[in-house]
Amino acid sequence: MTESLRAQLTQLYERLRAETRERWNRDLPLGELLFDRWERARSLGFGEGASIYHLSLVYGDVEVGSNTWIGPFTLLDGTGGLRIGRNCSISAGVHIYTHDTVKWAVSGGLAPFEHAPVVVGDCCHLGGQSIVAKGVTIGDHSVVGAGSFVNRDLPPYSVSVGAPCRPVGHVEIAPDGNVRLVMDGSDSTDEQRGY
Amino acid sequence: MTESLRAQLTQLYERLRAETRERWNRDLPLGELLFDRWERARSLGFGEGASIYHLSLVYGDVEVGSNTWIGPFTLLDGTGGLRIGRNCSISAGVHIYTHDTVKWAVSGGLAPFEHAPVVVGDCCHLGGQSIVAKGVTIGDHSVVGAGSFVNRDLPPYSVSVGAPCRPVGHVEIAPDGNVRLVMDGSDSTDEQRGY
Amino acid sequence: MTESLRAQLTQLYERLRAETRERWNRDLPLGELLFDRWERARSLGFGEGASIYHLSLVYGDVEVGSNTWIGPFTLLDGTGGLRIGRNCSISAGVHIYTHDTVKWAVSGGLAPFEHAPVVVGDCCHLGGQSIVAKGVTIGDHSVVGAGSFVNRDLPPYSVSVGAPCRPVGHVEIAPDGNVRLVMDGSDSTDEQRGY
Numbered sequence: 284m285t286e287s288l289r290a291q292l293t294q295l296y297e298r299l300r301a302e303t304r305e306r307w308n309r310d311l312p313l314g315e316l317l318f319d320r321w322e323r324a325r326s327l328g329f330g331e332g333a334s335i336y337h338l339s340l341v342y343g344d345v346e347v348g349s350n351t352w353i354g355p356f357t358l359l360d361g362t363g364g365l366r367i368g369r370n371c372s373i374s375a376g377v378h379i380y381t382h383d384t385v386k387w388a389v390s391g392g393l394a395p396f397e398h399a400p401v402v403v404g405d406c407c408h409l410g411g412q413s414i415v416a417k418g419v420t421i422g423d424h425s426v427v428g429a430g431s432f433v434n435r436d437l438p439p440y441s442v443s444v445g446a447p448c449r450p451v452g453h454v455e456i457a458p459d460g461n462v463r464l465v466m467d468g469s470d471s472t473d474e475q476r477g478y
Numbered sequence: 479m480t481e482s483l484r485a486q487l488t489q490l491y492e493r494l495r496a497e498t499r500e501r502w503n504r505d506l507p508l509g510e511l512l513f514d515r516w517e518r519a520r521s522l523g524f525g526e527g528a529s530i531y532h533l534s535l536v537y538g539d540v541e542v543g544s545n546t547w548i549g550p551f552t553l554l555d556g557t558g559g560l561r562i563g564r565n566c567s568i569s570a571g572v573h574i575y576t577h578d579t580v581k582w583a584v585s586g587g588l589a590p591f592e593h594a595p596v597v598v599g600d601c602c603h604l605g606g607q608s609i610v611a612k613g614v615t616i617g618d619h620s621v622v623g624a625g626s627f628v629n630r631d632l633p634p635y636s637v638s639v640g641a642p643c644r645p646v647g648h649v650e651i652a653p654d655g656n657v658r659l660v661m662d663g664s665d666s667t668d669e670q671r672g673y
Numbered sequence: 674m675t676e677s678l679r680a681q682l683t684q685l686y687e688r689l690r691a692e693t694r695e696r697w698n699r700d701l702p703l704g705e706l707l708f709d710r711w712e713r714a715r716s717l718g719f720g721e722g723a724s725i726y727h728l729s730l731v732y733g734d735v736e737v738g739s740n741t742w743i744g745p746f747t748l749l750d751g752t753g754g755l756r757i758g759r760n761c762s763i764s765a766g767v768h769i770y771t772h773d774t775v776k777w778a779v780s781g782g783l784a785p786f787e788h789a790p791v792v793v794g795d796c797c798h799l800g801g802q803s804i805v806a807k808g809v810t811i812g813d814h815s816v817v818g819a820g821s822f823v824n825r826d827l828p829p830y831s832v833s834v835g836a837p838c839r840p841v842g843h844v845e846i847a848p849d850g851n852v853r854l855v856m857d858g859s860d861s862t863d864e865q866r867g868y
Contacts, residue, residue: 289685291483292707296708300716309732309733310717310730311730311731312729312730313704314507314508340506340510341505341506352774356748370778370781372774378607380606384567384569385605388601389603389657390651391564391655392545393655394655405781406778408779412571412766412804414606428836429806429822430625430802430836446640462775462776462780509702522700535705536699536700536701537698537700538699539698551746553801573802579742579764580816583762583797583798584796584797584814584844584852585852586760641818641836
């Protein structure tokens with residue numbers, strides 16, 4: 284009986300895979316082929332046009348604004364309270380934590396978990412695999428570089444990188460939507476930096 | 479026929495999703511909804527009360543102590559021998575390697591894989607997306623910061639961060655379980671650091 | 674009806690899990706147990722002997738050479754054009770991007786996505802969770818350290834680490850396939866470095 288289910292799953296996978304390749308020119312794990320990213324976001328009460336991959340884990344109370352994109356391999360921990368604005372890119376592999384188990388672990392389970400809220404403003408870009416620790420606020424229109432570890436507040440219109448993540452530049456937006464990322468202490472922009 | 483299976487999978491997903499939201503206030507990929515983290519740990523011979531997410535890959539011989547928590551998107555490579563103590567937090571996205579394919583790759587497949595064992599002591603906290611390379615021993619009651627790359631031994635009661643990961647402080651535990659993380663060369667504790 | 678499907682999925686999972694443990698001494702998520710890594714690679718037109726885990730996302734046009742290994746939790750973005758050579762290790766958690774949404778996000782959706790191609794040469798090792806940004810070329814026989822963020826070209830036979838990722842040494846390969854990683858400005862090799 285399990286062999287029949289296996290054959291059916293393989294057939295279903297191959298059909299959905301073929302359809303998705305044909306239609307979207309992408310090739311995804313079964314969970315992403317089966318379930319709709321926009322439906323999941325709606326069912327979680329996220330804003331209009333927001334989407335969240337199936338391979339994302341959501342804990343506790345997470346508020347997300349309209350048109351925000353949440354990628355695969357992400358973790359959104361709202362157990363300490365998490366609010367994410369509109370039009371953000373929460374790139375693949377981003378973890379946002381509002382609790383940690385540091386003291387629980389090292390004390391052999393004696394100390395409790397610790398919690399603190401996180402706010403990610405509107406129109407922020409969190410680069411791939413960046414991590415936000417509990418208690419942090421990231422201002423609107425900010426850029427966090429891929430692989431960063433954010434453990435302090437970041438101001439609006441900032442460009443920040445590193446572990447720990449610190450501001451290294453700022454964002455300039457022209458009225459027509461044209462964007463420049465200007466690095467502090469130099470004339471270089473993102474073009475030189477290959478950011 | 480595959481269309482019927484698809485409809486049934488969607489129904490099952492929506493039911494389990496609703497139950498898990500209601501009961502645990504969390505929203506998870508299907509594999510996590512279907513399978514029990516504690517059952518998997520028991521079936522692997524891990525210690526009592528240990529748990530491991532479905533979205534974790536386990537290779538070779540991995541020994542895990544009681545009450546250790548192993549998160550999603552993790553990789554535990556025991557092909558070179560891996561032992562993890564009790565009451566650890568192996569955070570989401572942690573990779574622990576006991577082999578590497580560096581020389582295999584650059585030699586065009588001529589050189590073999592290399593292996594060396596890893597030991598993670600009791601009561602350790604490995605932060606999100608930290609990576610442990612082959613051959614490393616991490617002492618009991620240690621903290622490894624999120625996103626770190628550990629390629630050398632770390633002493634017991636150490637706080638270490640970075641890539642490569644090096645000690646920057648130590649852990650003090652009072653008899654009542656109260657924990658302080660004290661940074662070396664300063665009076666600052668984790669409270670200032672926002673660790 | 675969903676309860677019956679659930680029971681069947683559990684039975685199937687437990688059977689495949691037992692077989693995979695017995696045969697390969699590894700314990701994997703259901704998608705990896707169900708689907709074959711080599712079949713997926715073939716169906717994507719990758720080179721002979723290449724393999725790609727089920728838990729990998731592939732976008733757009735991605736060309737992959739023979740015998741290249743692509744791990745779980747990876748993301749291969751070919752929307753801007755991506756070519757990966759033969760005999761590479763694309764380790765678990767690696768993301769290769771050929772577009773970004775930085776300006777799209779901070780402009781509130783006014784600015785378009787940006788694209789640029791990536792080339793990874795033959796016989797390269799990209800360490801776990803390393804990230805390659807759009808527009809980068811990595812030369813043949815190169816090593817990129819775990820957790821690195823690559824935003825500039827890397828020469829052939831280079832060893833590079835960090836975020837941003839920069840060359841710190843080079844690869845020497847003897848005719849018999851024996852490999853040494855030599856760190857610049859020192860006599861140390863990978864043995865000292867614990868690389």
